[in-house]
Amino acid sequence: MFEKIGKFAAKFRYPIVAVWIGLALAVLLFAPDLSEVVTSDQRSYLPAGEASVIADEIAAEYFPDQASPSQAVLVIHSENGPVAEGANGAYLADLTAWLENELPSDVVGQVLSPTDPNLADRLVSEDGQVAMIFVGLLGADEDPAVLTALDAMRAKVAKAPAGLTGYVTGSAAIVNDYMTSALESADRTTLITIFLVIIILLLIYRTPVAPIVPLATIGLALVVSRGVVAWLGQMGMVVSSVTDVFLVVLLFGAGTDYCLFLVSRFREYTADDLPGPESARRTLGRVGETIASSAGTVIVGMMALSFADMKLFATTGPSLALGVAIALIAGLTLTPALLAILGKWAFWPGGAHHAQRGGFWGRLARWVTARPWVPLILALLVLVPLTIYGQGATRSFDLLSDLPDEVPSKAGFNLLSERFGAGEMQPLDVILTDIPDPRSPEGMAHVEEVTQRLLAVEGVADVRSLTLPAGQD
Numbered sequence: 001m002f003e004k005i006g007k008f009a010a011k012f013r014y015p016i017v018a019v020w021i022g023l024a025l026a027v028l029l030f031a032p033d034l035s036e037v038v039t040s041d042q043r044s045y046l047p048a049g050e051a052s053v054i055a056d057e058i059a060a061e062y063f064p065d066q067a068s069p070s071q072a073v074l075v076i077h078s079e080n081g082p083v084a085e086g087a088n089g090a091y092l093a094d095l096t097a098w099l100e101n102e103l104p105s106d107v108v109g110q111v112l113s114p115t116d117p118n119l120a121d122r123l124v125s126e127d128g129q130v131a132m133i134f135v136g137l138l139g140a141d142e143d144p145a146v147l148t149a150l151d152a153m154r155a156k157v158a159k160a161p162a163g164l165t166g167y168v169t170g171s172a173a174i175v176n177d178y179m180t181s182a183l184e185s186a187d188r189t190t191l192i193t194i195f196l197v198i199i200i201l202l203l204i205y206r207t208p209v210a211p212i213v214p215l216a217t218i219g220l221a222l223v224v225s226r227g228v229v230a231w232l233g234q235m236g237m238v239v240s241s242v243t244d245v246f247l248v249v250l251l252f253g254a255g256t257d258y259c260l261f262l263v264s265r266f267r268e269y270t271a272d273d274l275p276g277p278e279s280a281r282r283t284l285g286r287v288g289e290t291i292a293s294s295a296g297t298v299i300v301g302m303m304a305l306s307f308a309d310m311k312l313f314a315t316t317g318p319s320l321a322l323g324v325a326i327a328l329i330a331g332l333t334l335t336p337a338l339l340a341i342l343g344k345w346a347f348w349p350g351g352a353h354h355a356q357r358g359g360f361w362g363r364l365a366r367w368v369t370a371r372p373w374v375p376l377i378l379a380l381l382v383l384v385p386l387t388i389y390g391q392g393a394t395r396s397f398d399l400l401s402d403l404p405d406e407v408p409s410k411a412g413f414n415l416l417s418e419r420f421g422a423g424e425m426q427p428l429d430v431i432l433t434d435i436p437d438p439r440s441p442e443g444m445a446h447v448e449e450v451t452q453r454l455l456a457v458e459g460v461a462d463v464r465s466l467t468l469p470a471g472q473d
Contacts, residue, residue: 002288027227037233080163109136167412214259276343
């Protein structure tokens, strides 16, 4: 079967190259940008039956004015006296009025500021140097209107008077900075990966032409894969913000392997003075099955992730499987087509030659096959301790831990954690259902009992409830 595919690819080599270029151009022109459809909202990854998801739905139904989908927190740090007094206090009042009156009312909801005497004790640090303003946002963290409002807030606090430093943090700002950092990482990863692949291929083949084949194959496959995943995201599939980075690494890693199989075998046939199309046909006939089985294993493994309860894995796996499948199709069609076109010129200027049977790799192969138990034991001695150690790795879904310390949203969060405690900015909400009317004596007693139980939990700094509205202090 694969020899027939090779014959087809060699015969229609020019149309095949044109089709792949056309597909890539169509994706670039008409597909949405992958960065516009990805999400890093942890809540969107959770199964519908999780307690936190149910609690969010209940809060949105019964407390619509307080249950904002996202939030921003403006942090003002004073270096010239109390942050809420004198000229500094006047700036906080102006900033609060600007938030309430100048930003769109369909984007900005409730604003909680230390200018409210009832909130000043909670929103100003004990040393009086740091204040925070909560801004409830009426859209998801990644909504364009929310991002526009965030940009306006950042620009506003950047113009704070001398002696005051402003930060914008909160869930919306953190997610936005995380997305920006992820996209920058994807760009860097792509460039570094391409550079390393070029270096490796140049060292292996010692020709500037042969590396063009895998780079063209993988590059076009990556463009098409990103476009298809972006279309799926536009149609409603949850696409993780890490998908783009994984696609780059996986396609360049696996795709380069597939192409190396083909190019190496093609070199053997062209060294026997076979024409390019015939060499391409025989090449795919000999190694096509190996490539397909290798890619198939990866595809099945990635698709298995679709059964995970966590949507982060359930959606990332199929996206990567789709990318590998497209890379496989490119490897079985585009790569032999390019090789058939190039022929012996693929190995210019040194020319094609048979692989040397001696040298380091030959000696290593003879040693491994003569004493297979020795390398097996050596490999186990290295890998088993690492495997055992890896089982104790701490898993974290903390977005902040992935961000550089100098990112404004993280710097603001760290400042709040230092002066207020992390829970002040991102407290946990406990929703009580199926209880007596909270306004009745029986209901108040029930709320008080839960409040005291929560206060007794290790790690809980404070609780605010119907019976303890201001907390313990």
